[in-house]
Amino acid sequence: xxxxxxxxxxxxxxxxxxxxxxxxxxSEHTPFQRIDVFESExxxxxxxxxxxxxxxEFDESSYHEMIAHVPLFSHxxxxxxxxxxxxxxxxxxEALKHPTVEEIHLCEIDQRVVEVCEDFIPSIAGFxxxxxxxxxxxxxxxxxxxxxxxxxxxxxDSSDPIGPAEILFKxxxxxxxxxxxxDGGIMTAQAENFFLHxxxxxxxxxxxxxxxxxxxxxxxxxxxxxxxxxxFTFFSTGPQPQxxxxxxxxxxxxxxxxxxxxxxxxxxKSFVLPARANRELYESL
Numbered sequence: 001x002x003x004x005x006x007x008x009x010x011x012x013x014x015x016x017x018x019x020x021x022x023x024x025x026x027s028e029h030t031p032f033q034r035i036d037v038f039e040s041e042x043x044x045x046x047x048x049x050x051x052x053x054x055x056x057e058f059d060e061s062s063y064h065e066m067i068a069h070v071p072l073f074s075h076x077x078x079x080x081x082x083x084x085x086x087x088x089x090x091x092x093x094e095a096l097k098h099p100t101v102e103e104i105h106l107c108e109i110d111q112r113v114v115e116v117c118e119d120f121i122p123s124i125a126g127f128x129x130x131x132x133x134x135x136x137x138x139x140x141x142x143x144x145x146x147x148x149x150x151x152x153x154x155x156x157d158s159s160d161p162i163g164p165a166e167i168l169f170k171x172x173x174x175x176x177x178x179x180x181x182x183d184g185g186i187m188t189a190q191a192e193n194f195f196l197h198x199x200x201x202x203x204x205x206x207x208x209x210x211x212x213x214x215x216x217x218x219x220x221x222x223x224x225x226x227x228x229x230x231x232f233t234f235f236s237t238g239p240q241p242q243x244x245x246x247x248x249x250x251x252x253x254x255x256x257x258x259x260x261x262x263x264x265x266x267x268x269k270s271f272v273l274p275a276r277a278n279r280e281l282y283e284s285l
Contacts, residue, residue: 005038005046007053017053017226019043025120032110037120043224045121047088049113055088056224057123061260064090064124066220066270067232069262071153071188072098074239078152081105082180084140084168085190086157087113089125095155096127097255104133105151107144111137141167145176152182156189169200171207178211178235187235191217193227194277201231202281208235209285216241217281218270220261234271242268 020041036048044057087108117125208215212235219231
């Protein structure tokens with residue numbers, strides 16, 4: 001008998017997603033959420049939190065490469081990075097590829113997410129014990145508030161605005177992140193699908209506009225996510241997102257050749273939105 005994982009999309013009423021799975025590798029309830037890891041038929045190993053798909057081995061690179069490399073290549077010299085959420089480890093893996101990065105602080109509220117992903121999805125989470133990575137199992141919103149003027153880049157790799165991640169979509173959190181950035185700092189955050197979640201994205205852009213001179217939205221394609229894509233806010237105190245430093249020499253060239261999704265051209269074009277999205281997200285902002 002076929003076994004289907006069914007995701008009822010609570011933030012997109014009336015829709016659901018299904019993936020055929022071979023077996024359940026792990027399932028548990030933590031004080032924060034339910035964690036499941038599955039071996040799927042066509043997408044490799046898959047992480048779900050509270051019944052919502054977070055990542056699969058099949059298409060995780062298009063998400064993790066874009067949430068990490070767009071801000072990191074936009075900053076002239078990123079050294080100290082804060083990742084809030086991101087317990088699967090993919091964003092850490094990508095940030096470590098940048099030779100200027102000296103410290104990555106991962107602040108994940110649920111320690112078990114990190115431990116489960118290390119055990120069952122090492123292709124994504126296998127870099128968490130790197131000497132440049134510092135793990136903090138705490139509330140990311142409080143962490144940002146308590147560390148003013150500390151980071152060159154903040155990456156908010158969160159789940160949907162339900163449950164533990166809801167606070168990460170609120171103005172006070174964005175305000176704390178702005179204060180936690182150094183001069184010239186950049187903040188990037190998971191910001192949903194422009195077809196399905198326009199009010200959520202517009203609210204985030206409105207918050208960003210009050211705090212940052214540069215406020216934009218960009219996106220990537222992820223087949224296993226609702227609508228096949230996911231977007232990010234890009235808030236900057238100075239650097240423009242489309243500006244990519246020279247990437248044709250040295251260590252940059254070495255790792256860029258091995259990426260699965262990100263390219264300099266993708267970085268620039270990912271900010272180009274359809275007419276409808278431009279109207280609904282930016283007009284009268």
